[in-house]
Each structure stands twice: as C-alpha cells, then as structure tokens.
Amino acid sequence: MRLAIPDMSLVVMIGTSGAGKTTFAHRHFAATQILSSDAFRGMVADDANDQSATAAAFDALHYIAGQRLAAGRVTVIDATNVQRPARAQLVRLAREHDVLPVAIVLDVPESVCIARNEERPDRQFGAHVVSRQHRELRRSLKNLDREGFRRVHHLRTPAEISGAAFEVEPLLNDLRAHTGPFDVIGDVHGCRAELEELLAELGWKVTFDSAGRAIDACHPDGRTAVFVGDLVDRGPDTPGVLRLVMGMTNSGAALCVSGNHEQKLARALRGQKVQLKHGIAESLEQLAAEGDEFTHTARLFLDGLVSHYVLDHGRLVVAHAGLPAQFHGRASGRVRAFALYGQTTGETDDYGLPVRYPWATDYRGAATVLYGHTPISEPEWINRTMCLDTGCVFGGRLTALRYPERDLVSVPAHQQWHASPRPLAPAPKTAAERDRYSLQLDDVLGKRAIETRHHGRVTIPAENASAALEVMSRFTIDPRWLMYLPPTMAPCATSTRDDYLEHPAEAFAEYRKAGVDDVVCQEKHMGSRAVILVCRDDHTAERRFGIRGAGAVFTRTGRSFFQDDREDALLSRIRAGFDDAGIWNDIASDWLLLDTEVLPWNAKADGLIRDQYGAVGAAGAAVLPAAVDLVAKAESRGLDVADLRARSMRRAGNLDAYRAMYRTFCWPTSGLSDIKLAPFQLLAAEGAAFAGRPHPWHTATAAKLSDADPSLFLTTRGMAVDLSDPDSEHRATSWWTTLTESGFEGMVVKPAANRTRPNTRIQPAIKVRGREYLRLVYGPDYTLADNLERLRQRSLGRKRSLALREYALGLEAIDRLVEGEPLWRVHECVFGVLALETEPVDPRL
Numbered sequence: 001m002r003l004a005i006p007d008m009s010l011v012v013m014i015g016t017s018g019a020g021k022t023t024f025a026h027r028h029f030a031a032t033q034i035l036s037s038d039a040f041r042g043m044v045a046d047d048a049n050d051q052s053a054t055a056a057a058f059d060a061l062h063y064i065a066g067q068r069l070a071a072g073r074v075t076v077i078d079a080t081n082v083q084r085p086a087r088a089q090l091v092r093l094a095r096e097h098d099v100l101p102v103a104i105v106l107d108v109p110e111s112v113c114i115a116r117n118e119e120r121p122d123r124q125f126g127a128h129v130v131s132r133q134h135r136e137l138r139r140s141l142k143n144l145d146r147e148g149f150r151r152v153h154h155l156r157t158p159a160e161i162s163g164a165a166f167e168v169e170p171l172l173n174d175l176r177a178h179t180g181p182f183d184v185i186g187d188v189h190g191c192r193a194e195l196e197e198l199l200a201e202l203g204w205k206v207t208f209d210s211a212g213r214a215i216d217a218c219h220p221d222g223r224t225a226v227f228v229g230d231l232v233d234r235g236p237d238t239p240g241v242l243r244l245v246m247g248m249t250n251s252g253a254a255l256c257v258s259g260n261h262e263q264k265l266a267r268a269l270r271g272q273k274v275q276l277k278h279g280i281a282e283s284l285e286q287l288a289a290e291g292d293e294f295t296h297t298a299r300l301f302l303d304g305l306v307s308h309y310v311l312d313h314g315r316l317v318v319a320h321a322g323l324p325a326q327f328h329g330r331a332s333g334r335v336r337a338f339a340l341y342g343q344t345t346g347e348t349d350d351y352g353l354p355v356r357y358p359w360a361t362d363y364r365g366a367a368t369v370l371y372g373h374t375p376i377s378e379p380e381w382i383n384r385t386m387c388l389d390t391g392c393v394f395g396g397r398l399t400a401l402r403y404p405e406r407d408l409v410s411v412p413a414h415q416q417w418h419a420s421p422r423p424l425a426p427a428p429k430t431a432a433e434r435d436r437y438s439l440q441l442d443d444v445l446g447k448r449a450i451e452t453r454h455h456g457r458v459t460i461p462a463e464n465a466s467a468a469l470e471v472m473s474r475f476t477i478d479p480r481w482l483m484y485l486p487p488t489m490a491p492c493a494t495s496t497r498d499d500y501l502e503h504p505a506e507a508f509a510e511y512r513k514a515g516v517d518d519v520v521c522q523e524k525h526m527g528s529r530a531v532i533l534v535c536r537d538d539h540t541a542e543r544r545f546g547i548r549g550a551g552a553v554f555t556r557t558g559r560s561f562f563q564d565d566r567e568d569a570l571l572s573r574i575r576a577g578f579d580d581a582g583i584w585n586d587i588a589s590d591w592l593l594l595d596t597e598v599l600p601w602n603a604k605a606d607g608l609i610r611d612q613y614g615a616v617g618a619a620g621a622a623v624l625p626a627a628v629d630l631v632a633k634a635e636s637r638g639l640d641v642a643d644l645r646a647r648s649m650r651r652a653g654n655l656d657a658y659r660a661m662y663r664t665f666c667w668p669t670s671g672l673s674d675i676k677l678a679p680f681q682l683l684a685a686e687g688a689a690f691a692g693r694p695h696p697w698h699t700a701t702a703a704k705l706s707d708a709d710p711s712l713f714l715t716t717r718g719m720a721v722d723l724s725d726p727d728s729e730h731r732a733t734s735w736w737t738t739l740t741e742s743g744f745e746g747m748v749v750k751p752a753a754n755r756t757r758p759n760t761r762i763q764p765a766i767k768v769r770g771r772e773y774l775r776l777v778y779g780p781d782y783t784l785a786d787n788l789e790r791l792r793q794r795s796l797g798r799k800r801s802l803a804l805r806e807y808a809l810g811l812e813a814i815d816r817l818v819e820g821e822p823l824w825r826v827h828e829c830v831f832g833v834l835a836l837e838t839e840p841v842d843p844r845l
Helices: 022-028 038-043 053-071 082-098 112-117 127-147 158-163 193-201 237-248 258-268 280-288 294-303 333-343 429-437 462-474 504-512 540-547 567-580 583-587 600-638 643-665 697-708 726-741 775-776 787-790 797-818 823-836
Strands: 001-006 012-016 032-034 075-078 101-106 149-157 165-169 182-185 205-209 214-218 224-227 252-258 310-311 315-318 344-348 354-356 368-371 386-387 396-404 407-412 450-454 456-460 516-525 528-534 550-556 591-599 678-686 718-720 746-751 766-769
Touching: 001 149, 001 333, 012 082, 012 127, 022 032, 022 075, 022 101, 022 746, 032 038, 032 053, 038 053, 053 075, 053 082, 082 101, 082 127, 101 127, 112 127, 112 149, 127 149, 165 823, 193 205, 193 214, 193 237, 193 396, 193 407, 214 237, 224 766, 237 252, 237 280, 237 294, 252 550, 258 280, 258 294, 258 333, 280 294, 368 396, 450 797, 450 823, 456 462, 456 797, 462 823, 504 516, 504 726, 504 746, 504 766, 516 726, 528 540, 528 567, 528 678, 540 591, 540 697, 550 567, 567 583, 567 697, 583 697, 600 643, 643 775, 678 797, 697 718, 718 726, 797 823
Parallel strands: 001 165, 012 075, 012 101, 032 075, 101 149, 182 224, 224 252, 315 368, 368 386
Antiparallel strands: 182 396, 205 214, 310 315, 344 354, 396 407, 450 456, 516 718, 516 746, 528 550, 528 591, 591 678, 746 766
16 A cells, blocks of 8 residues: 655654554654654653653654754654644644645554553553553544644554555645746736737747637747746636636646636635635636536636746746745645735735735745736846736736746737726835845855855855954945955966976966866966956946946955045046947946956055065065174184075075065055056956956957056966977966066966866966065075975965865856846855955965
8 A cells, every 4th residue: 555745744653652653664764754752752861761851852853853844854753642732733843844744643453552562671651551542542533634634644454554655745836857948927817819929929839729719839849838827817818818728738838826816716616705806707707608617627727726836956936926935845825825925014005905025025045936916017036036927917018938048028918908906017126126235144144055157066164254244344345346256366286396386387287187278378467456347337336236336446355445536536547448448339238347456566565565575674684684794704713604604695685586576566656647457357247257258358358458548557468378289388488487587476377268167176277476476475585495395395275175166156256247136146156255265275375
C-alpha cells in the first residue's frame, strides 16, 4: 500500500506506547527526518524515560522541528500524540511555517501494546497507562481532519502496517523542473479579443473550432504561457477567455494560477452566496448562455487552479497578487489568501478602496515574482518583482512578459469595457523609490553567500561584514553612487632570478599554462585607484540613481577621493571630454562608470607619503651616512670592518634609491590643473557592461579621451603579446625592464580577451612590479641577499583567492546594475568586496 506524503510536510505519528511507531518511522524515513520525544528527553535529562523532562524535551523538539520546516524539509514527530493538546501544538507549528500537517495513525490492539511494553525493561509503567492512551486514541480518530490534518493515514492491521510504503510527492505548485521559456500574461478580465491579439504578437498560433471560437494555441518555439489569474469578470467575453485558456492548459501549452475573481466565480457556480458585483453578475449571465455542460467544465477548471507556481528551478514565481519569499512553494490557507488577495494596510484611499501593503518594496528573495491584481498604467521592476496588470478591461493594455528574456509585450484595449473605480496610475512613486534606492541592515549583516555568475558562490563571513559596516557607515560616500569597487590584484608568482622578487616570466608562464596565449601588457601607473561615475547632466543622476549631482569620484574602499571642490571641477572636465570625444553617442548612454588611476600619487596619499615613506627616508638619511663615516674611521684605524663598511654603503645606496623612487611619483598639486587621469577600463553604461569587451577596445576609447583633453587624460602605454611566440615574450620582457629601470612602477598582464572564462581560476590580471619600486613595498634593503631569500617564502594563495572573489563580486555588481536591479542587489556585491578587504592578507602583496 503506497501512501503519499506531501513535500515539506510535518508528519505526526499517532499511537499508544508499544504500537511500534519508532520502528515504523525508522523503516520508512531517514534518521535525520525523525524527531523523537524519547531522544529529546535523553538530550535534556540523560534519561529517555524521565517524564519530568517532558516539557523541556518538547520545547527543544518543537524548536528543531521549526528550523527544519523553515528550511522546507519533511519532518517526522515520533511521540504518542494521542492527546489533542499535543497534536494542536504540532498543527499550529505546521501552520506557522505554511506546510501541511499529516497524521499517520498506528491503530494497534491494546493487548499487543501491553505485551510489547512488558518485554521492555525501560517501559515498566503499567498496563493502565497504555489503556488510558488507547482510550484517548479512540476518541481522537474521528476528529483528526477537523483538527487541521490535511491527510490521515490510518493503519489498522499488522498487514497494513507492514505493507505500507511512503513516497514524498511534490506539491501542486512545485513545477521547478519546468524551465520554460515562458510568456507570463497579466489580468485578462474577459477581454478575449485582446488576448488573441497579444498571443499573436507573442508569436503564438491560435486554433479555432468550426464556429470560429478560439479553443487552443501553441508556440512554434515551444514556449509556455502562464496566466496570473483574473481571467474572468468585467469584460465582454468571459466564456471565450475560459474556452481558450482551458484549451491551452489541457494541451500543456499554458499554466494558470487562481485569481480572486476565479475563486469568487467558482463559489457562485457551486451555489454559494456571493455578492454579485465587480463583474461577477455579467460573467454568470455570459456563462448561462453557454449551457450547463460548458459551465460545469468551467467550474471544475476554476476549482482546480492553484494559488501560485514555482518554476525554473525556483527562479520564477507566479502568483495573482504576488508572494513574499517565505511563502514560495508553501501550502497553507495563509499562503493562498496572500496569493489571491494580497495584504492591505487597513486604510482606504481617496476612492474608498483598500490601500494594499507594498510587499514588493520589502522583497529580498532570489526568485523573480510576476503578478497582477492591482492595475497600473506601466509595469515597473521593483525588487525582482513586476505587476503585469495594466488594466486592459479598464481601457488600458493587456501585457505579457517574456521570461527569461524580460521583454515586455502589450496590446491596447479595444475600448473601456468596465469603468475603473480609480484612474490607472503608475506604481506608487514612494514605493519605487524606497525599493530602488533604500538599503536595510539585513541586506548585509551576518554570514552571507552571494551567488555570482563568474565564480559561483562567494561567502562573506559575519565578522568581515561587521568590519565593513563600520567603514561603510562612517567613511564611504552615499551608497547610491557606490555601484562598484575594484578588486585587489594578485602579484605574479615569486621569481627565483638573482636580485628579482617579481619578473614577467612567471606571469607569462601562468597564463600560458592556463591556455591563454594572447595577453596584453599595460604600464602600471603609480597613482591612486579611483572609480568614477559620471552623468551627462544632473537630471540623469536623479532619474537613474535617485540622487542629485554630476557623479562621484571615489577610492577603492568607497571613500570620496577629494575633500574639496576639485571633484565637481574634475567631473565637469570629464563630461566635456566625453562630449569632445563623442563617447556619449558611441555608448548610447547618459552615464558611464569607469576605472582609472589618478596621478600624482600624492594627490590622495600625501599624508601617507609624508608620515610613512618620508619618515623612513628622513630617519635613514640621518643615520646611514653617519654610520658609513664611523665604519670608515674604524677601518682607517686598522679594524677589520670591510664587510660592515660594504654593507653600510649598500644600505646607504638602497636608501637613496628608495627616496628617489617615491619622489618620482609626486609633484605639487595646488589645483585641478595638476591632476592627471589615466582611464584603463570602461565598466558600464545604461544597459551595457563592458567587461566582456577586449582590452584593445578599452584602450582605443581611452585614447579618444586623451586626444580630446590631453592636459587631463593620460594614455596608458602597453603592448600585445603572443605567448606562443618566444620573440614576442622577449620583447615584452625587455619593455618591462626598460620601464622599471626608468623609474616606473611596473606593468599589469591581462588576457587580451579581458573577461576570463566563468568559474575558472584564471587571474583577470597579474601585476609585475619593478625591482626598484618594490623598495617602497618591502623596505629599502629588501634586495639584500638574506632579506630577498626570506621574502621568496611569501605565500600568495590567500591573495590570489581574494583577487578572484573580489573580481567576481565586481562583475556581478556591474551585471546587476546594467540589468536595472535595485540598489540593495548591487550594493550586496559592493559591500561584499569591502568586507573581503578586511581579510588578514599581507597588504604588501
């Protein structure tokens, strides 16, 4: 005998002591699914039979059961459960988590239970206990369904008990295996002609019967239509809409969820008392003209509609009035009520209609939710949700969304078929603003796992998030500007060549081993990394980012780059440069996000240079020349200090090289005219992410800017390298040697195609710093043999892992930005980069 257990259900074993519940449960369910009252008594009291521990044991059991149900896992309660109050707590627990409670009754004869207990030394509590439990069981049997159990499996005989077999069946709303593609269609409300036109616009082929009535439709590309409910009422042809949609669902071409109008019409057709308003009277009249057989078929169809569907591996949810994330895939009266009616605030608007709670503005789920119910003039994405009811029956439009393409398609109403109780209006502005531009602590606090398209799941530890929150809340710019933070960059593998810690050969070898033969080498500017978000005009910033201004210039930790009025002046120059270079028109956007280097180094790092590098240089300059003189005097007196004198002179020379190096990258900056900008990558514009474009495209765009305003924009020098050609590699190495020996920092090696293959360990960029520049990183004397040997033991693993994870988060932030996702979704990735920056990784790498 095969018995069905709904997925995610709470299974309650019911039977007297000795009925064999524990043995039965372990035969049919995994040990991890079973929560036993005896086991929990043992946990809290070290004695499974200590009845004084029952209250504490059940508190713990109910808590664990709640955690499992919240995670959507079948949970089995192994206890006697013969008393109604005990069962009522479990039914209430199931309802709290919107799952179905199921009862399995083992109705074993009292004498058998007594005999079994007498054979067990731990069950010597007397036959009277079993007798009392058996009486309570007999009183319970006829009321289990009324107590709220959605299914009751009553096993009466040893044969039924031994022959039972269970299978977990998916809920009716669980169509996760159906991946589409889908055409999700908004509220039709009896507008049959408009529905046929919309299907034609979507590429569907409609089938007509001999009387010319639409009875089915199919799509040549195998798409599935999904109706969000409210097919009926108010419009001119409710039977025609039902006939077409029923035909499409019967043929497997369509799915349909119930709307509140379907539920009310079904009740009326069953003869229940309903108020004949909001178009239901017209629907009943239209159906009566179709005859009893069609009306009966329509009633069965309406009765069979589910509250919502979960599709495409959980990525898409369709419900008539929308559905918060905690209700997805669940089954309860509360879930159905929300899916059909939504939730109201208890207030009424100026038209006497209930004000609906803006659930979409608080939505933080991973699934896209498509719904209808509340007519609006224009669909708008709000937190991965969209209302598709554009009021066709009120003279608006009938709208569909192609999924996963996210394309909107609509047709106009032929006329106003029903007077709207209030004018069609856009989605409430306050709700949209709250959604798109507001953030919540819950969006970033605690341990988080961020799904990225390029590197899979990136985990943010809770302690990193707390540290990042401190920085974000106290020091960074307004997060509405903060759409991207650049990743850290990994150095090349440590070189074993004499006098070198880093050398291009290791970077080239790494890419060649990974199968990347075409790379570019770019000059690494010694300045300060800056991300620039620039808008073509102030209206663009307010419209697109919800903030006034021309844009922002910020550091790689999200702080404002300038603390004076130079930011506005620089943004104005950049705007003008884009105009002169024709870039605004080239990218067809009125805003642009770009990754740059701002020079000179001291434009931002003046304090760092003075307090750290300058202090070391000054101290060394005060000590080392004097030390050389003292050693020279000692040598002149005949002391054997030649080695010490040579070492001191080398250290003095190293210090001179150290001081010369940091002075190379500094010059006076009294105003904007002293600032240089080296853009090396365009990141994003409206509707376009540029990370997939090859580096030559970025270089060519930067060259246009340099031509337009050479006093501001610097060209980044570079060269293409074919790693399958030793001569090409040799030329690149010689270029790096010349560059670094001339006082420049080094170069960056990148795959020429730019964006590396998803979910690979290929570094997006590898920096190769020059021998002299590394004095600033590791100290003036790092080139001494003993120091260099010690530094060659540096570990790069954590730094390389960090670079890949931050790179993936940056790409994900850009993708979400250009796809129009709300600020919290973009900010989740940006915050993740900042959080990862708090990991204990050697900052010198």
